[in-house]
Amino acid sequence: MRLLIVEDDAEAAAYLTKAFREAGHVADHAADGLEGYAMAEGGGYDVLVVDRMLPRLDGLSLIRSLREQNDVTPALILSALAQVDDRVKGLRAGGDDYLPKPYAFSELLARVEVLSRRRAAPASEPTTYRVGDLALDRLAHRVARGEEEIPLQPREFRLLEYLMKHAGQVVTRTMLLENVWDYHFDPQTNVIDVHVSRLRAKVDKGFEHPMIHTIRGAGYMVRDAAR
């Protein structure tokens, strides 16, 4: 994955570039809004990571300008402003995701990878997700593992659906709260963990290979451990 980091703080930018490269991605850096716009316009990036407050051209204007040029490269906004209406403003300007500072790198990496995958597969979603012997039928609302049908509560179904949609990718707790419950605050206790362990008890219990894996310090991933 090629990504462009537009960040004016040199230290933060160096840290991000290094961390993304260690994660196996190609990361370029622009130090201000205009430079970032010029580089993004050149194209070829899978994801843009844009700081909101930038010299010369602020992050929201940068993204808005790109969208006016019909450039739909997914963009994640980083911002020290983390209030309710700031997020709305960011998404309204054409941003695809919004992450308040300070953030954990694992959170940023997970979100950027989900955004890049979205770009890679923009075509219509399949009606059935399959991971190993686990299958989720989105139309019939049915989940089966091998021949055995697994009954799920509606919310558990949506939780598994989101995890399977991003199979092979790390999904963080806040991403789950955002996408399954549609809330954006920080769940201070382990509410999400309890939901996942309930789901895991239904999906993995009694089977040889677990499907739902805990990624330490980051979140969860659905992956076929048999292979």
Place this chain on the structure above:
Amino acid sequence: MTRRADPAGQGAAAQSVSRKTTTQSAATHLLPNLFRTTAFKLTAVYLVIFALFAGFVLGYVAWNAKRLLDDQIRSTIDAEIQGLAEQQRQGGIRRLVNIIERRSRGPGASLYLVTTPVGDRLAGNVEAVPPGALDRPGESEIEYARSADAVDTPSRAIVRVFVLPAGFRLLVGRDVEERERLGVVIRRAAGWSLLLVFVLGCFASWFVARRVLKRVDGMTDTAQSIMAGDLKGRLSISGTGDELDRLALNLNAMLDRIGELMAGMQQVSDNIAHDLKTPLTRLRNRAEEALRTAKSPDELRAALDGSIDEADNLIRVFNALLMIARLETGRIQDSMDTLDLSEIVSGMAELYEPLAEEAGLALVTEVAPELHVSGNRELLGQALANLIDNALKYGQPVEGGEATVVVSAAPVGSEIELVVADHGPGVPEADRGRVLERFVRLDQSRSKPGFGLGLALAAGVVRLHGGQLRLEDNAPGLRVVISLPQAQPKPVDMHEGGALPASTAQPNPAGLQSA
């Protein structure tokens, strides 16, 4: 700012021209200062109005006096003419001439003139009249001369010309010098009184302006010293209870209020300093200890993990504090929307239900459908999450209490009451107001994780939505009651946008599910 810089700039410019202009500019600066005062402007307006009124009254008196005098003159003339005409009828023109000759010589005599039809003078004490005056019978005001010497300085008179039989003309009149004199007297009186009014008015305006200006300047000085840091300073009260006193009283009350708020802020920042410094110190100690004692990479890694957790906690506290501060300034009106509170409550209860089960508590929801409020879904969701989280943390049943946490929402009058109730130890009545403040944690709860911000944040959210949050006794336990004003639902379908119907979000209180 510019006003203060102005005299200095002008003074410097004047100095380069001459000394004299410098002193002049200083003098002209005192006057405009007076002209600019409200008292001066008001007095000037009153002055003009009063002068106009006085002028009108004097003018009316003068006009009336003139009319009265004219009427008197006219009736005298009429009476004389009638008498003379009678004499002429009885004794002919000769007798008339004789009478006129005699009357003309009397002291303070009227004006008389008798002429032939062609205009030759027969008798009378008038030497010259304007040409043609005798050809117009009836009353008129003319200039005349009593003797040949006075032709060049004519006097004014009201006269009446009477045409006698056979074409003789009789003119009778009276000098109006008296009237003119009265006019002069009145005009002079008017002039003087206007001048007096103006001078007195100017003096009064200067006096009043000075008095008011002095008090206002005193207030300005006090305000400046308060701004410069003397926060204990207050405006002086004269005790008369006038407008300026009332203004000073109100400003003093405002200063007191600001003082209270500042003291409150001071306490809050002290608390914040304390509650942020404690975890910061822990963070630092942990890192130091790891550097000093860790032998293996694994131990170092564990210490770093612990440090990151500690840092995350700090970030949480910080975010919560910022959010409470933002709530207190009350600036989210843009992101208000009509919301289905039933969906929010059911959704939150459903989110926390597994956690409740893990804590050995049953989360029971009693939510009436179609409850609408105007607000922000994120904020209300988070406030409710905090309350449920608290109830699960502190709501372990005391002896005799049920192991349940009840979340209910129902309309009460024009409001919606949202209740989170547990059967834990509760909050003593004396502490109920205090626990809503930032960082306040009761001693019993110190052993549990938390920062004491959850209730403060929830209370802030509720206040911002125009509602009230109060704590009640659940006998035993705590009942947190939120009342929010009910809103009219939007005409569009409330269940779109991913929200589940309330019924499917009903949790299973027993937490039993078939695997």
